[in-house]
Ligand SMILES: *[C@@H]1O[C@H](CO)[C@@H](O)[C@H](O)[C@H]1NC(C)=O
Ligand SMILES: *[C@@H]1O[C@H](CO)[C@@H](O)[C@H](O)[C@H]1NC(C)=O
């Protein structure tokens with residue numbers, strides 16, 4: 101049950117996560133949704149989708165070593181260029197080296213004198229630094245530190261080390277600096293950058309997180325750095341963890357919605373079962389289609405694979421077998437495997453609209469949008485009366501922001517066959533996104549009448565009511581959805597979001613969330629939502645556990661990256677809470 105998570109491709113920007121959780125800001129409709137948006141975008145309509153696996157927009161890109169921008173090159177503190185006359189002048193007019201300001205009788209000096217000498221050493225160090233004479237600058241800062249330890253001296257020396265690519269030393273000095281002044285943002289930044297350069301991303305994230313909190317989330321540069329590290333870290337961890345995961349099908353509900361979005365296949369299944377089977381593989385294909393009719397997805401998956409393994413297939417059955425095996429691979433998130441099978445299916449049956457649509461979905465997965473659209477258009481040329489093509493192209497259009505086109509597609513799909521509930525739901529959602537609230541309400545009202553047994557209609561309608569702050573009505577819809585589909589975690593999750601948004605009632609929200617987990621213990625979104633709620637309440641450790649559960653349940657790499665990003669952000673917040681309790685208290689109290 102992680103279908104919904106699949107569409108939230110990239111780890112969420114970090115600002116929102118922390119701003120929401122640490123500061124205890126009221127979360128809007130769906131913490132989880134909002135996590136993928138900046139607070140300024142909170143009002144943007146959300147993107148509920150259903151009935152198709154074309155939700156995942158892009159692939160997770162392989163983590164690349166992070167490039168630091170030039171604007172983040174070290175800059176020194178208190179750079180007071182010393183007057184040329186004050187500086188010792190060498191033969192060539194250059195600053196001589198070694199420039200030893202360190203007195204022999206240091207023990208005998210008073211505190212004031214030492215401080216004065218240290219200041220001089222630092223000033224000269226700054227001058228050397230500006231001249232890029234880092235060894236010399238390091239020497240001077242060392243003298244300054246020996247005279248009178250100071251957070252700035254350590255931090256400046258760290259800047260030299262960082263500039264010499266000696267990140268270990270830079271980190272060491274920043275740590276000394278921070279011992280003396282834990283709120284010293286420049287030292288935090290410098291250490292964060294050094295950690296980042298060294299690939300110690302968790303440590304970098306901790307430092308940047310502290311900075312975010314200290315600067316109350318107002319510094320865009322810091323937020324961007326934090327986002328960047330979080331994303332790189334999550335993607336790297338996800339790429340590693342995904343190797344250990346055994347691909348599995350999503351929840352039955354999701355598989356069913358996907359299968360049902362190919363209406364002609366479902367209808368054609370009976371024809372396949374009735375056809376004359378000659379070879380061993382043919383019979384297995386029929387078994388697979390029979391299982392589809394009976395909605396036994398896992399059996400269908402097994403039979404489809406077995407049919408091709410048998411190596412015995414006649415020409416009518418073979419492309420069907422490849423298509424079906426590809427369908428399940430796609431649902432498991434094994435996209436490239438699915439693609440290869442679809443190609444094989446098209447080799448012998450190039451005009452199969454069903455296969456073409458599925459391949460188009462894969463182009464979308466690869467973020468090859470143009471290619472996907474071309475495929476849909478080709479499918480429409482082949483069969484302009486297939487309702488599925490329009491429905492699926494509508495999904496793509498929503499993803500590319502073309503809601504007007506999507507509304508047209510859904511309407512066309514419904515005009516060709518109005519028995520697919522998700523086409524109605526998606527139409528309503530797309531209308532709502534376009535700002536046609538009256539049209540959306542109308543669509544949902546009609547869908548409610550037409551699909552008397554569909555809890556999904558109520559649930560989606562509820563989401564829109566929630567978005568328009570009609571809380572009482574929204575609760576009624578969610579409750580209705582729960583009564584109609586008690587095994588679905590989604591309405592509980594939506595209700596949980598509602599309680600948080602409406603009443604700021606994290607405890608009730610948590611209880612609803614736990615109900616979602618109870619009915620579907622494999623629902624990673626429910627765990628992520630729970631984690632978020634626990635974080636709200638400052639229950640950091642419990643929150644981390646819930647995020648771990650969400651990661652364990654995540655099926656695909658983007659889902660996993662998402663769950664890990666949230667978890668790492670929470671862990672960084674825990675770090676801040678442990679090391680800077682007063683700052684957190686102030687943030688919380690200040691709201
Ligand atoms: C944001 O943070 C960076 C890094 O610490 C700093 O160089 C910059 O001056 C800050 N910007 C503002 C507006 O405070
Ligand atoms: C709310 O319900 C809709 C419809 O079932 C679902 O798509 C969506 O994911 C739910 N919201 C959350 C946050 O799970």
Ligand SMILES: CC(=O)N[C@H]1CO[C@H](CO)[C@@H](O)[C@@H]1O
Pocket residue numbers: 173174232262263264265
């Ligand atoms: C290796 C390195 O980081 N060098 C930089 C040292 O700092 C100066 C400016 O302060 C940069 O121009 C160098 O690229």
